[in-house]
């Protein structure tokens with residue numbers, strides 16, 4: 001008999017959540033979509049995913065369905081979270097070019113940092129000790145600064161910080177869920 005699978009909740013209000021669900025399922029996790037308060041209360045989660053999309057829309061929807069405070073509390077209490085692109089903006093304590101939202105991650109992030117139109121590109125780089133990770137940037141932000149010595153910088157592309165980890169929070173500018181490479185999701189399940 002194998003180990004009990006991890007239970008992961010993927011915020012499914014808006015944006016690129018299906019891709020995360022598929023990757024996590026392929027890695028053996030039990031995955032549930034979180035759309036309303038009762039989804040969060042229905043079971044114990046081992047981790048949450050905040051997908052890419054549009055951060056302002058996602059934040060407004062989180063408030064509308066009453067999930068905002070709940071998710072903020074869970075993350076503050078240590079729930080592991082994987083946040084990509086707009087999700088990383090939601091977590092960041094300071095947002096250049098936008099509002100602050102959950103503000104659980106002590107970093108400054110710059111929205112649409114590569115420009116709105118031409119800001120989408122694919123490259124590859126290291127993510128901590130994982131090398132040659134394909135990185136899809138889609139109207140992406142980058143981290144201008146980390147504001148706590150406990151924030152670890154995991155990736156830099158052209159001198160810009162694009163992935164960080166602070167305790168239970170893993171945040172990145174790019175979209176690991178759209179590539180074939182599952183090592184970042186695997187790393188997350190390890191947290």
Ligand code: GLN
Pocket residue numbers: 051052053054055056084085086087089111112138139140141
């Ligand atoms: N530009 C979007 C925002 O500001 C993020 C883009 C993305 O998630 N791919 O929310």
